[in-house]
Amino acid sequence: MFDTFKSAKPFGRETLSDRRTDMAVGKVTFSKAEREKLxxxxxxxxxxxxxxxVILFSLGLFLKVEIQKWAEVMSEHGTFYVPHMLITTGLAACCINYLGGQICLxxxxxxxxxxxKLVMMPYIVCTFFFTSCVLAGALMCYSIRSQLExxxxxxxxxxxxxxxxxxTPGxxxxxxxxxxxxxxFQCCGNTGYRDWFQIQWISSRYLDMTNSAVVDRLRSNVxxxxxxxxVPFSCCSTxxxxxCIQQHLNNRTAHLHYDQQSQQQxxxxxxxxxxxxxxxxxIMESIGLTxxxxxxFELLVLTGVRYLQTAMENVLLLGDPDLESYGWILENSLAEMARSNFNIIKNLGKCYQVDDDPNINVPTAAAEREVPSQQVQVPVTS
Structure with missing residues (x-):
């Protein structure tokens, strides 16, 4: 098959290839043995x-289970998108890297x-976006604290x-x-034990409505x-x-030898x-670091695949599998790529410009005089 490439190789291919790679970013020369080893x-x-x-998938599943344990004391405020992101990314990693292993082999x-050859570039683009999702998942683990709070x-x-x-059902x-x-978790209330003072945490069916003190307390509240x-019994420190003193916490005389200031014990x-x-x-910080x-690691693999792709494509251009070939990350510098894309966008804008001159393509009188009329000689027959 390489005989076809050799016969189709134009004169001076190596020189043109060298000129084409002058602006390449991260250019490296690979021999045949180095390409095979890579x-x-x-x-x-x-x-x-x-x-x-699989590790990403497991971390996402573990985080989802941990959040699900106390989901009843959380509002539905976007706390599950991080584990779902890790689970999806982990499944995508298994599929993409399995295909990458077959390609590299x-x-x-x-x-x-x-x-x-035609699959390599779409595969690299998809892998790049997948790698970006992995980075996004790591950053989400560190940025979710405010939403979680x-x-x-x-x-x-x-x-x-x-x-x-x-x-009550539910x-x-x-x-x-x-x-x-x-x-x-050895905690009490939302921000502290005094949060229980602001809500009715005892069911009305356990209140003695014949007791005047209970009735007066109900009437005193708007x-x-x-x-x-x-506070509930679960607030008591072991x-x-x-x-444990649970009631009349603000009444210093209701308990023997009770000091309100030192009740932290x-x-x-x-x-x-x-x-x-x-x-x-x-948990988030540990998962985020992992x-x-x-x-x-995925970025390292993606870089190696990009070098392998460009090195193999260049050896095809050279036409001899035993020759050395260049590999790079970007064929042109970032400034050159930006300039090229800008020119493309600028030329696209010119395609939609319309000349509003009403005399466009209308020949003038002076132009008609400059263009000589063709005389056709008609043969005269006697």
């Missing part, structure tokens, strides 16, 4: 990239490369508001969820809520040196929003 290494790296794709042979604030506020609705498990959250300076002082935010931030390392 193809073999890229085949191995692509298979390793398939494993990194065939590129070790110059004749087999002809089957993939807002989601936790709104979700915990609603969960605490519906804490008492144990007999809310009956919120009390258990909030209690487990406060016990597991919205008719039973508010009290108390490190408290005395039995009695209740959890940290809010659950901050506790969950720290928990998820630690995804960033995967992005650097």
């Amino acid at each position: 193809a073999e290494v890229l085949w191995l790296l692509n298979w390793i990239s398939v494993v990194t794709g 065939d590129c070790a042979d110059t004749n087999k490369f002809l089957r993939w 807002e989601s936790l604030f709104l979700g915990l506020r609603n969960a605490m508001r519906y804490y008492k609705d144990t007999d 809310r009956c498990y919120l009390k258990r969820t909030v209690d487990m959250l406060q016990i597991q 919205e008719g809520k039973y508010l009290m300076d108390g 490190f408290s040196p005395r039995p 009695n209740l959890w002082r940290r809010g659950c929003r901050q506790a969950l935010l720290d928990h998820y931030t630690g 995804v960033l390392l995967i992005w650097l």
Whole structure:
């Protein structure tokens, strides 16, 4: 097959190729053995990239499960797009790198490369966009903190508001969820234990309406809520040196030897929003660092595939598979590419310009005089 390329090679091909690569970015010379070695290494790296794709998928699945554990205390404020992004990117990585391994394995042979020649450039473009998605996923892991904080604030506020609705469908498990959250993360309330003072967290069916104190407390509130300076049992600290004090927290005389200023040993002082935010931030930072390392690895593989593609295309132009060939990242510099694209756009604009001169293509009198009329001689017959 290479005899055809040799016979079709024009005179001075090497000189023209050298001139064409003067402006190339990252130009490297590859011998035949180096091209074959590069193809073999890229085949191995692509298979390793398939494993990194599985890792991306697993990280996204793990993050989704972790968020799903406490989804009841989160609002639907875009907290699931990061794990979905990682899951999708991981599946795409497995497919793209599997195809890349097959391509690089065939590129070790110059004749087999002809089957993939037209596929190489679309494959590199798709891989570039995929690699950009991996980088975007890594950056999302670090930028989601503010959205996660807002989601936790709104979700915990609603969960605490519906804490008492144990007999309402759709809310009956919120009390258990909030209690487990406060016990597991050693936290209390949204931003602190005083958040429980502002809501009615005791169900009305447990209130003794025959008690005048209960009725007076309900009437004293504009919205008719039973508010009290108390917290659920799950706010009690396990490190408290005395039995937990849950009610009348603002009344210093209601308890023996009770000091309101030093009650931090009695209740959890940290809010659950901050506790969950720290928990998820630690997970996000670890995942983000892992995804960033995967992005650097994928970028290395993409660079190697680009060098292999250009080196194999140039050896086809030379017509001899045993010759050295150039490989590069970009055929022209960034400034040259920008200038070329600008000229293309400028020329496209000229195509739509219309001359409004009414005399266009209308010959003038002077022009008619300058153009001699052709005289046709007619033969005279006698």
